[in-house]
Structure formats: structure tokens, C-alpha cells
Amino acid sequence: MRKAPRTDCAIDAAMSVIEGRWKTVIICILAKNGAPMRFNQLISRIDGISPRIFTLQLKELESDGIIFRNVRSTSPKCVEYSLTDKGNSLLPILAQLAEWGLQHMFPNMVVFEGEADSESEKATV
């Protein structure tokens, strides 16, 4: 699915892995969940994605070695997706991207740490 990196540039190579409308979303949901997730379980957590696109993104992530697809022979067969070590190694970088995004793209956003005041403006990430 994924061709060779478009250049011999390391950044481009890394970007080509995380580019894609829903890839970081999928990675983040899997990371937060901490355990493998099934197709329907995962897609139901993503608002506005169609099964075709979802499948495409999963396949690219799999062929890039970011997620692992495990077919389990349960009653109705089910397929579990989980982050590989390579996928997990992306998490610190994605966390930094998120922090950068918060600071530079949503400068007025309030991030809660601990209890909220009824006076303070509310915002979520």
C-alpha cells in the first residue's frame, strides 16, 4: 500500500507514516485504550469516518509497521488492532506535536489540571 519514502530524507519518511486524515487519531485512541481494539470498537470512537477510509488507514498503518492486526478465531471471528513497538515509539513525538498545537494553534484554550472552577472558561482537547 505504501510505497518507498518519497525522498531519502528522514523527516519526509517519518511524515509519510503519520500523514493521513485519521492516522494520528487512530494511534492516539489505541494508545489511550492501552489494550487491543476490534474494528467496530475502534471505528465507533471516530466521528465521521467511513468504513472504506478507516480500512485504508488501518492497512497503511499496518504496512508501515505501526499497528498490528491480529485475527482471533473467536465465535464470530474478530480482528484486534494494537500498537507495535514502532507505533509506541511515535507517542512521545505525537505528544510534543499536541503540546505545540495547543500552545500555538489554540493559544486561548484552557487545559484543566485538577478541579475546575465554575468561573473559569471551559475548554477541552
Place this chain on the structure above:
Amino acid sequence: MRKAPRTDCAIDAAMSVIEGRWKTVIICILAKNGAPMRFNQLISRIDGISPRIFTLQLKELESDGIIFRNVRSTSPKCVEYSLTDKGNSLLPILAQLAEWGLQHMFPNMVVFEGEADSESEKATV
């Protein structure tokens, strides 16, 4: 040029700024150069880009506040591009992306530190 972030997700917002075929390339060249660069000076360092695309990428980077466009009234007027503070704040993240790319996408690549041996395999980044 650039619309609002496609979601309220901080990572998506950050990604929307660095996505684009040549954006990280431009940022890296400006960072390495350390000084403002003119249009022709910059484009001549990028292999295979057409002036139209180059202009588009510059405009998006400018409207996202990553680079600064400064028109100087010299003999033939010239335009200088440089990284803003916001642009510079991306550099640590891009460095991490590059390192990740090196480790995971080019596992056999040799990176030189110091003098090279005539025996050792050569590679560049």
C-alpha cells in the same frame, strides 16, 4: 490560504501546519542557513520543485506564521524569507521526527560522527 484546523484536535492542528510536500524541506533549509534567504536562493536548494508549488508552500507557511516574508527595497527589489519564533519552535520536533525516521525507516543507514574510515559504508541524510 489555510483554513481553520480541520478539527479541534491539537495534533491535527499541528499536522496541518507541517503537512505539505515541501514544507519541512523549506523549514529545514531556512534553519540550517541561519539567515534570511531570497526566493531564488531558496528554490535553487530544492530539487524538483516548480515555482508555482514553491510559492504556494511559502504562502501557506507564511499565513500559518511559520515564516516571515520581508520585502526589501534594494536595487532589483528582493524578498527575504526567514523563520519566525513559531517556526523555530518547530525545530526540536522536526529533529525528533528526523531521528525517528532514521531509526525506523532507514535502519541500515550509517550516520557519520567525526572522521570517516575508507572502509566504512557511506551514507548521508
Place this chain on the structure above:
DNA sequence: GGGCCTACTATCACATTTGATAGTACAAAT
């Protein structure tokens, strides 16, 4: 044996991004 659950795939269409090529606009130098 019909419906349900699982995980998808097929088809078509649209939007966005990237590209090659040629040409423009303006000032300065000759």
C-alpha cells in the same frame, strides 16, 4: 433458515494537492 454479528469490499464521485510549462511585471544596467 432467517436474522444478527463480525469485518470488511465495491463502486462511484468529489476534493485537494502537486505538477510542467510558459509568461508577466518592474527596476536597473548597458
Place this chain on the structure above:
DNA sequence: ATTTGTACTATCAAATGTGATAGTAGGCCC
């Protein structure tokens, strides 16, 4: 008046990415 250097823009085309919708396939349950 023509050429040079600067920084682009216009036009057309192709490639790539994203989407909605419906349908498929196989096993289990009753």
C-alpha cells in the same frame, strides 16, 4: 531599446486523498 535579475502568476493537467452508500461473506443463535 534591449537585456538582466528579481519574484513571482496563469493555465492546464494529472495524481492523490477522501467520502457516501450499499453490499458481501462467514459463522452463530434461535
